[in-house]
Amino acid sequence: MAGSGPIAAQSLAWNGQPQNKLTLREALRQLEKQHRAKFIYETELLDQKIADPGVVKSQQPLEQKLDQLLQPIGLGYKPADGGYYFIFPQKVKQTPKEPKATQETPADPNLGSPVATDPAGTTSLGQEPTRLLTDRTLSGRVTDDTRAGLPGVSILLKGTVRGTTTDVDGRFKLSIPDAGGTLVFSYVGYQTQEVAVTTQSDLNVTLASDIKSLQEVVVVGYGEQKRSDLTGSIASVKSEDIKNLPVRSVTDALQGRVAGVYVTSESGQPGANSNITIRGAGSLGGVSPLYVVDGMPFFGTGFNFNVQDIASIEVIKDASAAAIYGTQASGGVILITTKKGQSGELRVGFNANYGVRNVFNLPEQLGRDEYIRAQIANGRPASAFPNPSALPDTRWLDEIYTQGKEQNYTAYVSGGTAKSSFYLSTNYQRQDGVRINNWLERYTLRLNSEHNLSKRLKIGQTLYGTFTQDAPPIIPNQGPVNFRNSPLVPVYDPTNPLGGWGRDQESQRGNAVGDAYSTYRLNGAYAANLSAYLDWEIIDGLKFRTNLGANIDHFNSYYYEYAFDFGQVQRPQAQTTFGKDFGTARQLLANYTLSYTKKVGDHDFNGLVGYEARRAENSNIGGRSYFALLDRQTNFNLIQNDNLNRPFAGGDNSFRLLSQFARVNYAFKDKYLLQFNIRRDGVSNIFGPNNRFGVFPSVSAGWKITEEAFMKNLEVVSNAKLRVSYGRLGNYQGIGSFLFVGDFRQGFAADLGGGKAGGFGLSNKLPNADIRWESLLTTNVGLDLGFFGNRLTASIDWYNRQTKDMLYAVPLPPSAGLGNEVQYNIGEMRNTGLELALQYEGKTGDFTYSVGVNGAFNRNELISLDPNSTTGQIIDGGLNEVYGNQQPSRSVPGQPLGQFWGYLVDGVYQTADAARNGPTLSFANNERPAAGDLIYRDLNGDGTINDNDKTFIGNPWPRLTYGITLNGGWKGLDLRLFFIGVQGVDVYNPMSAFEHFFFNDYNSTARIFETSGFGGGPITDVPRANIANWGQVSSYHVENGSFLRLKNLQIGYTLPASVISKLKMTSARVFVMTDNLLTFTRYTGIDPETATAGSPRSRGIDNANQRYPLSRLYSLGLNIEF
Amino acid sequence: MKTKTNYKSFAQLALAGLVGGLLLVACGRSFLDTTNPNALTTDNFPTKLEDLDLLVMDNYGRLRNGFYDAYPQARVGYGVTHYADQGYSDNDFNAGCQIAFNSNSNDVRDIWAKHYENVGKANATLAAIERYRTTAPNLSEANRQLLNWREGEIRFIRAWNYYWLVNFFGETSFTTADAGRLGVPIITRVANSLTETQVRRATLGETWNFITSDLRRAETLLAGKTWEGGERARVGIWAVKGFLGKVYTYNQKWDSAKIYLKEVIDRSGKRLVPYATYRDMFNSNNRPNEETLFEINYNPTPTATRPLTVSATSLSTNAACSGLATIFPGSPTRAACATARAALPAMPTPSGPNWARPPTPALTWASPAGPASSRWWTRACGCAACNPTWITCSSTTGPPWW
Secondary structure, rough: OOOOOOOOOOOOOOOOOOOOOOEEEHHHHHHHHHHHEEEEOOHHHOOEEEHHHHHOOOOOOHHHHHHHHHHHHOEEEEHHHHEEEEEEOOOOOOOOOOOOHHHOOOOOOOOOOOOOOOOOOOOOOOOOOOOOHHHHOOOOOEEEEOOOOOOOOOOEOOOOOOOEEEOOEEEEEEHHHHHEEEEEEOOOOOOOOOEEEEEEEEEEEEEEEOOOOOEEEEOOOOOOHHHHHHHEEEEEEHHHHHOOOOOOOOHHOOOOOOEEEEOOOOOOOOOOOOEEEEEOOOOOOOOOOEEEEOEEEOOOOOOOOOOEEEEEEEEOOOOOHHHHHHHOOOEEEEEOOOOOOOOOEEEEEEEEEEEEEEEOOOOEEOOHHHHHHHHHHHHOHHHHHOOHHHHOOOOOHHHOOOEEEEEEEEEEEEEEEEEEEEEEEEEEEEEEEEEEOEEEEEEEEOOOOOOOOOOOEEEEEEEEEEEEEEEEOOOOOOOOOOOOOOOOOEOOOOOOOOEOOOEEEEOOOOOHHHHHHEEEEEEEEEEEEEEEEEEEEEEEEEEEEEEEEEEEEEEEEEEOOEEEEEEOOOHHHHHEEEEEEEEEEEEEEEEEEEEEEEEEEEEEEEEEEEEEEEEEEEEEEEEEEOOOOOOOOOOOOOOOOOOOOOOOEEEEEEEEEEEEEEEEEEEEOOOOOEEEEEEEEOOOOOOOOOOOEEEEEEEEEEEEEHHHHHHHHOOOOEEEEEEEEEEEEEEEEOOOOOOOEEEEEEEEEEEOOOOEEEEEEEEEOOOOOOOOOOOEEEEEEEEEEEEEEEEEEEEEEEEEEEEEEEEEEOOOHHHHHHEEEEEEEEEEEEEEEEEEEEEEEEOOOOOOEEEEEEEEEEEEEEEEEOOOOOOOEEEEEEOHHHHHOOOOOOOOOOOOEEEEEEEEEEEEEOOOHHHHHHOEHHHHHHHHOOOOOOEEEOOOOOOOOOOOHHHEOOOOOOOOEEEEEEEEEEOOOOEEEEEEEEEEEEEEEHHHHHHHHHOOOOOOOOOHHHOOOOOOOOOOOOOOOOOOOOOOOOOHHHEEEOOEEEEEEEEEOOOOOHHHOOOOOOOOEEEEEEEEEEEEEEOOOHHHHHHHHOOOOOOOHHHOOOOOOEEEEEEEEEEOOO | OOOHHHHHHHHHHHHHHHHHHHHOOOOOOHHHHOOOOEEEOOOOOOOHHHHHHHHHHHHHHHHHHHOOHHHHHHHHHHHOOHEEEEEEEEHHHHHHOOOOOOOOOHHHHHHHHHHHHHHHHHHHHHHHHHHHHHHHOOOOOOHHHHHHHHHHHHHHHHHHHHHHHHHHHOOOOOOOOOOOOOOOOOOOOOOOHHHHHOOOOEEHHHHHHHHHHHHHHHHHHHHOOOOOHOOOOOOOOHHHHHHHHHHHOOOOHHHHHHHHHHHHHHOOOOOOOOOHHHHHHHOOOOOOOOOOOOOOOOOOOOOOOOOOOOHHHHHHHHHHOOOOOOHOOOOOOOOHHHHHHOOOOOOOOOOOOOOOOOOOOOOOOOOOOOOOHHHHHHHHHHHHHOOOOOOOOOOOOOOOOO
């Protein structure tokens, strides 16, 4: 702090308002306007304080004014990012001339306010006579969670008026009774903390930031905003919540965390991606959110992104704030901020994690004895198994699945000075899949740094590099949970010269373990993501920012197919193939923004204009060959027969986006908020020449109700804000490239006498020069509430999102010779929903706890596909072999997307008489059913069951999706429980067909014995084992997929300071963790979580045998920091 | 002071940053004008005579697409006799055995669709020839002659396709008395809009007149032209005249038929071949010979066998799984597709006389349920499930940019 000039002494006591004085509060308000600064203070601090208007109006820099205004009255300040200044009580600068009495700040009776002490311990608090007898001095430091010292924290000895505040470095000294007591640490923006002091003389306290604090700054598109000023629907996820989670991606990390963000995982494969749907399907193919990392659009926030680098995630759900991303924002925007260095001491940390994984709840396929019994019951002669006990008894699923391993190690260093700061981290992760011959590993490196070149100029950089390598699982046609096997076939047969695999001579089932090793695959990928930015404050309030970024990717993949002999299924040496694929991609991005902030009286403006361009190119090539001379050969020249052609193929693509955007914020009296966003986007390869640019505006408003006078007296309600927004977003996802221009492609070849020659022909495509973005019109009404000093917060949002100009493939008459369809922007769809998020943070004695609940209801309705057609519908979805090629999902106007379509079933015919009178079955040679068959409902009453009797039999979209987070802490122990749940969802279970009968040469499960009349057994409520019951789409196979899952459980112990200080650490935590420990459901398939997944038009079809199952994790972890 | 220095040097840096960015951005509108790297667009093709030849070649190749294609079309046309021994036994095959086709039959639908596809390509080729003829600078007389021949060839091919369409789908065989009954839609140019694709069914009279007029025009364009050597399979004048004779015969215009057929007999130099030749000539051997006026050329011994295919689709699936494609909108990310890719069996190879069947990947297609091809697509949609719009389930061409 610079020395103060001569100042007029201010009277500390206020006796009536002198005409030439200002209240300090008003003075600060004026300074805020003049200097576009923001002051943060406890309002009581300014009570009865006055200021010299001459200082306020003078032409001095802000900080000089503050020195003059604040210092004499015992206040200090500390500048923070974004023009914020914290104001806090401080000791008065000691000068020899000043009388001792001024050292003591006036006590504020409301606060029980601190008595100023000198951190150096030189001042006396001698006014308290008892002190001399029983008191001792306690010293220490208060820091925030980044370990930066917190100045101005008020410290109060509970039950007394004795207290102090921390100095600029967060240090304090306080005299306390010898017997100790309880100290209360409080600071605006942080959670108040009570610490019991017994005999120690040193005390270090870390205050947790109050994440619900209204002063919290959240990242928004191309900038930041105070949470209290938000007018849109933006949810935040803090790194603390997702730290240590065994998540594969950012998407996984969001599962169950944010109301309305529905993350489903179809696969438990290491590194597999999950589906994310924000507020329902926004388009016929669904829309994915835009991921923005540190201001740069980032593609591939999958497994290759190190989640541990994340400082915070913001999810923009409505159109207000998202419109600044225009046509990229249709699926919502996920803003990721990575960690940055803090000035202060160097922090070195290490996180480690080791765990094992096991599959759970897989079907138990029949073993040898049961299999033979069931086969005989199914009609095989017993003579087919002459000597059962001599046969092998192979449990194939046990052979294919093994214990997976998971390792994750991160090391980081961060730190900085007032001028420069950096964060450097590296991570190694390896996952050995639960399936044999399947692993994945990843290395990452991140360096973020920032440098203040001058007061007005700042540059920074991010660098993120990854290398991943994996051996993907080799999965046979019948899927990872393969039913097509025989327990009577051994896994190994040493006499088999080709691979040594057990041979199935009876049929073409093969050898599931041999399958898993039948191909050697290795994929590798390198990626580098770089960005550099520059901030230049041209004049006060006017900021220019440029951000340049590049993503460079390379991938390669290789496979070699081994020769094998599985009995009837063979791959001789001559048919082995190998192949290689290579590809590169590059993306460059530049954006420039100019922002300006201005405050005039009660009117607060800030605005931003920007320009952005993005270009991406990729290219790949791959080749295949037969006749390798070596196993795992990679060279295409070393083959036996060089005359054979070795095909190769490749392709390129490019993408360009050019945009301008702007935002205006206006606030009146900091009470009424208004925001306007607009963006204009052009997309090179997608928008047609007649619609080159789309414009996407949004407007939103907020009302801070608690700022109104009539709300001031409500003590219970600490915050209430109403938000309303409306806007239009665009969507180009799912729109093919160059649909607007006709083209020629490789056509038929002919031999006109001189050898075969290829031709070129017009593509089967009717160009649509009008092709353009889909429009998503979103209305959002939200209410944010805080109670009891924001210990309890709630957010409620209602939305209506209308998708217009939705792309639909209009059928073309084949006589046009241009293919089957043409894409037009003519469909319409709607999603409406309600979202609720609650958070409570409480404390009882040493026990701290928090409860977070979020839930969302969404209703999707396809309004129209083609207004000119009444018959339009889209048929999707695939089922397993038992069902042939039937597709159970229908997307029909008036219904949500992807409804199940099939027969209604009214139970099982219990008697032959009842069955005899049943309608004939068109899918069973028009025969009548028999006892034990399903009672298909003859909807049209024509005496036969055929396609005309099909109707809607299930809705795969959940009524409610929710997440629950329970955290508890007691002394060093902490417990974190995280639940996800889905309620009111239908699942189609085709896998039960395998479980209930022998399809072809497939195996089954013990459930086959429950089927009606099996092996002469009784008629039950499980239909007979045949294809007419198990291979037709019917309501019998639709199940309730609702579930509640304890997704993650973590128990941690933070070592006490006394221990870690000996180890020269500053913090250390050990924890145990488990994933997918408990599931509550009535669903009978493998896993309701994967069952409810799927793409928008064909979700909820649980072809579980085709899915790599999720697994249960047990792991041990360690977080230490030096 | 220090601050000032920094300020200056880094203001320069700011400028450098700006310039760098602008270079990257290039200027406004043209930045967005890109062409499809995976296709020849109507803007840049066809622009040369050689380009036109590629289009014409495709038209010849397409004669196998429709009627003389692989099994489904032939099964409808020839009935089951030719194919009974090949063991097909699907619904369409059974319908063929019972002469019980209906509009739901894939085979029947394919005949309609593929012949019209061929017509569409012929229309596009004719338009390209015409455009070249009118816009190419300094067109030599020889090239002008060549363009005429090409136009004649394509008109013959278009007439050929309409001939089969009207025979399959016309309301009845044509006689003058039936001229008012329904023929097929006559489509003479490539549609530019959905509306233009809505074409009424022409009458039988209109349809046959259109066929005849195309052939008469070809007769003029190819006047006196016969092809030799490496071009001997092209449409020549005798093919046109012979076909005209046949068309007139179908139309019971006996006088005209007689004129053309007699001219062919008298002047073409063609004569009947002995049985030994004839017996084998439909098995792609002995071609062309002294009897044939026109042949759809099959190559009995393909110069390149295709032991395995690498198709756009199979490769793009790899690309999709690469994590590279992920920077493009709407494409699935790497890991999402890795599963699907791993599960994806080899792509079925196009079948037909010109394609050596690949060695059956026994493991891949061992499952007995349903025809392999359809199950392959089910699987492909599984990949598309990462983002279903990315690979259209009904498409064999893969993602849009391929």
